[in-house]
Amino acid sequence: MTDDRRTTVPVWTLATADVRVPRLAGGESMTAERLAELRGALAALADEPIVTLEAHPLPGKIDRGHGIPLDAASPLARHLSQFIAESTRSSLTAARATASGENLYRMVVPAKVAAQLGQGIVRPMVSKAADGGFYGEFVNSAGRIVSKASFVPVGGAAAAGTVGGAGATAGVAAAGGTALAVAAPLVLMAVAVGVSAHADSRRQQAIEHITELLERLQAEKLDDERSTLDGCRGAIDKATAILLDQGKLGVSLGLDSAVHAIDTALSKAGGRCARWQGALDGLRDGEAVELGRLTKVFPGVDEHGGTFRTHLELASLAIALKRRVIVLQAVEHAQSNDGNPFENFTRELRRDQQSLDEMESSIAGVLVRLSILELARPSGLRAPVFTPGEVDRLMSATHRIHQLGRGVTVNSRAADMAIEIARDKDGSVVVFPASPA
Numbered sequence: 001m002t003d004d005r006r007t008t009v010p011v012w013t014l015a016t017a018d019v020r021v022p023r024l025a026g027g028e029s030m031t032a033e034r035l036a037e038l039r040g041a042l043a044a045l046a047d048e049p050i051v052t053l054e055a056h057p058l059p060g061k062i063d064r065g066h067g068i069p070l071d072a073a074s075p076l077a078r079h080l081s082q083f084i085a086e087s088t089r090s091s092l093t094a095a096r097a098t099a100s101g102e103n104l105y106r107m108v109v110p111a112k113v114a115a116q117l118g119q120g121i122v123r124p125m126v127s128k129a130a131d132g133g134f135y136g137e138f139v140n141s142a143g144r145i146v147s148k149a150s151f152v153p154v155g156g157a158a159a160a161g162t163v164g165g166a167g168a169t170a171g172v173a174a175a176g177g178t179a180l181a182v183a184a185p186l187v188l189m190a191v192a193v194g195v196s197a198h199a200d201s202r203r204q205q206a207i208e209h210i211t212e213l214l215e216r217l218q219a220e221k222l223d224d225e226r227s228t229l230d231g232c233r234g235a236i237d238k239a240t241a242i243l244l245d246q247g248k249l250g251v252s253l254g255l256d257s258a259v260h261a262i263d264t265a266l267s268k269a270g271g272r273c274a275r276w277q278g279a280l281d282g283l284r285d286g287e288a289v290e291l292g293r294l295t296k297v298f299p300g301v302d303e304h305g306g307t308f309r310t311h312l313e314l315a316s317l318a319i320a321l322k323r324r325v326i327v328l329q330a331v332e333h334a335q336s337n338d339g340n341p342f343e344n345f346t347r348e349l350r351r352d353q354q355s356l357d358e359m360e361s362s363i364a365g366v367l368v369r370l371s372i373l374e375l376a377r378p379s380g381l382r383a384p385v386f387t388p389g390e391v392d393r394l395m396s397a398t399h400r401i402h403q404l405g406r407g408v409t410v411n412s413r414a415a416d417m418a419i420e421i422a423r424d425k426d427g428s429v430v431v432f433p434a435s436p437a
Contacts, residue, residue, distance in 0.1 A: 007150070008093060008096070008149075008152055009151045009152065010055050010091065010093045010094045010151075010153075011053070011054050011151045011153050012052065012053045012087065012094075012153075012154050013051075014052070014107075014186065015046070015049070015184075016049045016184040016188075016340060017048040017184065017340050017343075019046050019047055019050070029150040029151060030150075030152075031150075034151075035052065036416075039052055039108060039416065040110065040111075043112040048340075048343075049109070049113040049346075050110070051108060051109050052108050053106070053108075054106040054107075054108075055084075055097045055103045056104040056105075056106060057100075057104070058100075058102040058104050059104065064422065066433055067197055067422070067430040067431055067432040067433070068196065068200075068240075068430065069428065069430045070193070070428065070430070071428050072426055072427030072428045074244055075185070076186070076190060076244065076429060077423075077428060077429045078427075079183070080423065081423075081427050087154060091154045093152050094154050100425070101424070101425035102423065103422075103423050104420060104422050104423075105422075105423060106420050107187070107190050107191075107418070107420075108416055108417070108418050109187075109191060109417040109418075109419070110416055111414045111415050111416050111417075113417075114415065114417040115414035116346045116349075117349050117350065117353070117417075118323075118349055118350060118357060121323065121353055122415075122434045184340055184342045188331070188334060188341045188345050190419050190431065191419060192244070192327055193419075194417075194419030194420075194432070194433065194434035195323070196324050196328075197431055197433040197434065198433035198434040200233075200320070200433075201433040202316065202323075203230075203317060203324070205316075206313050206314075206316040206317035207226070207230055209313045209316075210226050210310060210314065216305035217300075217305055217306070217310060219307065219310070222311075222314070225268075228261050228265070229261065229262065229318060230317070231258075231261070232258035232259075232261050232262055235255045236324050236325060236328070238255075239328050243328055255325075255328075262318055262322050265314065265318035266315075266319070266322060269311070269314065269319075269359065269363075272311050273359065273362050273363055273366060276297065277362065277365075280369050283373075288373075288374040288375060289373055289374070289375065289376055290376045290377075291375055291393070291394065294373070294375070294401075301370065302393070302396070302400055312363065315359070315363060319359065322356060323353070323356060326352045326353060326356075329352070330344075330345045330348035330352075333345070334348070364408045367404045367405055367408050368405045371401060371406070375398050375401070377394070415436040416436065417434050417436065418434065418435055418436070418437035419431065419434045
């Protein structure tokens with residue numbers, strides 16, 4: 001996020017349960033670096049998830065198209081409004097910062113907690129618009145610019161409310177002399193919507209790539225796979241809206257058939273990945289492989305488009321859709337059970353995310369192994385003589401195959417996760433895709 005003015009940014013420390021931690025900060029202002037250190041210390045010392053919430057001025061121009069809009073009556077908007085109202089009663093800093101009613105709220109979930117939600121659940125998506133940039137409303141290739149802002153800790157404020165009967169009423173927890181706001185419902189809903197928006201952004205990115213590839217391939221079967229998967233979006237969107245309004249899911253939504261289509265696509269992706277791994281395992285270490293032999297298993301790997309690359313994007317699409325479904329199931333479980341809703345949410349999310357993380361890691365491993373292969377000159381009567389066309393094709397194929405490993409991360413470590421929420425004067429909000437902080 002870019003903030004060129006010297007601004008006072010209030011920061012709340014939110015807990016998802018009544019916890020006790022040592023006093024780590026008083027009311028003095030701090031830098032962004034100091035705030036990051038504080039988050040890490042709180043995450044290490046506390047037994048329950050602790051996040052921070054910042055209130056920045058709302059930028060003049062925001063592209064809200066990538067976010068999920070929620071009206072003022074939605075649970076997340078209500079919890080946030082209630083929290084702000086209670087905070088402004090006890091903090092002049094908070095009152096001044098939120099007086100306009102329009103703010104950008106930034107919730108940062110520490111890496112320790114983000115890892116519990118799923119290792120690969122939030123990853124940066126490379127932007128076509130800028131080399132080295134990422135998708136996200138307030139992130140550019142230079143990163144967030146907050147050096148001119150002063151972060152001021154604000155004492156915990158009551159934020160009463162529950163989520164679907166799950167979880168204790170939020171309020172103030174005296175934590176070793178430091179007041180923490182117990183706001184499990186607010187944290188749960190923010191994380192759920194931010195992760196869902198992130199997964200949908202990945203879906204949109206995959207659809208764009210698949211459409212571009214299929215225009216070259218004209219492959220009907222792959223086009224049918226794409227259409228079937230993207231057709232699941234309507235049911236998922238409806239289910240998301242209902243759950244975020246604390247409703248109950250019914251069979252009329254068509255979510256069951258959507259999940260079946262997604263699981264079928266994941267099964268196909270898993271089978272393809274296993275064949276790719278088997279083919280690579282069949283190569284001896286350091287062995288140069290002929291391009292013709294490689295393209296039998298990885299058709300189109302040497303082309304800008306190609307079946308192999310479409311299979312990769314179809315797998316990415318299925319994984320993105322499945323992540324959205326998993327978030328829905330986790331929210332539904334948290335809302336239907338007594339106790340800490342965030343604890344139930346993370347338990348359900350972690351249980352189902354593992355297989356998706358493993359599939360993404362397997363595909364990433366295939367791409368890395370492909371990218372380091374050495375291509376051999378074609379065998380035949382004319383070898384070792386090359387025609388100019390063969391030279392050009394081999395050089396082009398080598399470059400494209402080596403590019404497969406660019407930007408691929410295998411078994412990445414979880415980073416702090418940021419969820420940004422734009423709030424308007426009427427209390428409505430737009431939640432942007434969760435991103436690495």
